[in-house]
Amino acid sequence: MSNTENSPVIGGFSDGIDDVEEFVCVNEKESTMTNERIHQLALKDAEKVMSCRDNSVKSYILQADALFLLERYDLARDAVIAGLQLDPLCTHLQALLLILERTCSGLVCGRNREKPERSDEFDCTLCLKLLYEPITTPCGHSFCRSCLFQSMDRSNKCPLCRTVLFITPRTCAVSVTLNNIIQKNFPEEFAERKSENDSLVKFSVDLMPLFVMDAVLPCEKLPLNIFEPRYRLMVTLDSTTGHIAEFACEVEITECEPLPDGRFYIEVEGRRRFRILRSWDQDGYRVAEVEWIRDIKPPEGSREKSDLQELTNNAAEYAQMWMMRAKEAARQDRRRLAELLNVEAMMPTKEDPERFSFWLTTLTRRRPSERLELLRLKDAKERIGRGLIYLRQEEQGCRLQ
Structure with a gap:
């Protein structure tokens, strides 16, 4: 789902954000590039976003994050304060300001300083636990990645301020600054949250939300009009029996355009095949336990x-x-x-x-x-x-x- 809106001004701003988020997703995995170089490029991306839309809180968040990681604390604090003047309720900037104040005071007093106190500023307001893979929304609120997108299964609005969000797991990057702060200052609690999340992911790896439609094949692109954004995966409908077919295809949303009447025009691309082992109704939609299907390939060199x-x-x-x-x-x-x-x-x-x-x-x-x-x-x-x-x-x- 692309991060776009109807307004030309917002559309230009969103393009800048997309560039930044794609940079983070790609370069977090690059071992050959130094962290300092990554942060410098992130700062340039933030400046690019600010040139697209000067009065955006998001641009100040990006700039403050990059300056903090470059240890330019005074400039980072200026960016945070400027952002808070636009949105005093931005939890991400509030948390970063607190960290900056503690960091600066610690530098004055010497390196033998105590770790920051654990406060609810680092908690997700949905699960009430330490933020894990935190995402800061364009409206400035931070949530666990999984919590936010579970909430968006019901509504594509921010759980706190109800701002409409045009983001997906594919286009939205984890807040690098906030994530690093949490890992550094609360390592034990972070390790517990990571273990908890890993166990949940492994448990649900073969569970699929279903959307019943005609058969889609891998490597096929298909345009759809759909209202509820929670549907991510598509399955087939056997036209002869009226029942869900045994074999189906996973699809990925590659484009999304919100329409004035609340619907979404989306484009999906077929990815992997799977076989439905069993299915049931859950939270208002169909869910299935599946196994992935691959070809029986001839031996190498044969x-x-x-x-x-x-x-x-x-x-x-x-x-x-x-x-x-x-x-x-x-x-x-x-x-x-x-x-x-x-x-x-x-x-x-x-x-x-x-x-x-x-x-x-x-x-x-x-x-x-x-x-x-x-x-x-x-x-x-x-x-x-x-x-x-x-x-x-x-x-x-x-x-x-």
Whole structure:
């Protein structure tokens, strides 16, 4: 779900925030870049955001966080105070100001200072525990990552001030400053929270919220109109029986546009297949216990492996030629041409026959029963064969017309 709004001013500001958040998500894992260099780049990103929208509390939060990590405490305090003048109730800035005051006083008194006292300023207002993977919302409130998005299952508003939030787990980064402060000053309690969170994640790793619809295939992009933002994953509906199908596909929301009537226009992309072991109603929607499905692959170095790769390469060449002819035939049909370009952009690497075989089958429109059968298959060679048959059938049909 993209972090966008309808207003042109807000839209420009959101673009700046997206850049910062993507930087944090990517570079937190880079071991070759020093922390100081990361923080310097984060400060530049904060300055970029401020140039997009000077009166935003979010920009002061980003600037203060970066300055604190660079140990420029006086400048960080100035940024915090400037932000609090815009929003005196911003809990993130309040907590950072408290830490700055204690840090500065500790530097004056020497290094033999006591650790900061544990206060409720570091507690999540939803679970009432120490913040774990804290996220600071654009309106300035901090929550545990899991607590916030569980709350957003019911409503896409801030749990405290009710500001509408256009954020998702994919686009929203953990507050690096607040997270570092908590880990450094409350290591034992943080370790307990981490252990608790890990146990919950492992317990629920194979549980899926379900949204019943027609079959979606991996490597397929699909536009949807949906009201409730809690639905993240899609499953299939067997049109012949009216029951939830046994096999389904996980999808990821890649684009989200809020509409004036409260609905969301979203785009989703098919990711992984799974088999539904059992399902039940929970908190107003369907939940399932699932197991992930992968192809049965030929052994490395075997003749079957080389034959599959050769078939994939040949199919890719044919698909590209077919795509060129299809785009040429659709020159006067803008809608069809846009569909073809979107499908072409989803083409995976030929070195992954499993994903490529699914992409190949998305080039033509298939019936729900055919899609379900493709999800069941665990043989990429057979799927590629079917995909080539589908392409030839459609091409022949066009020629007959």
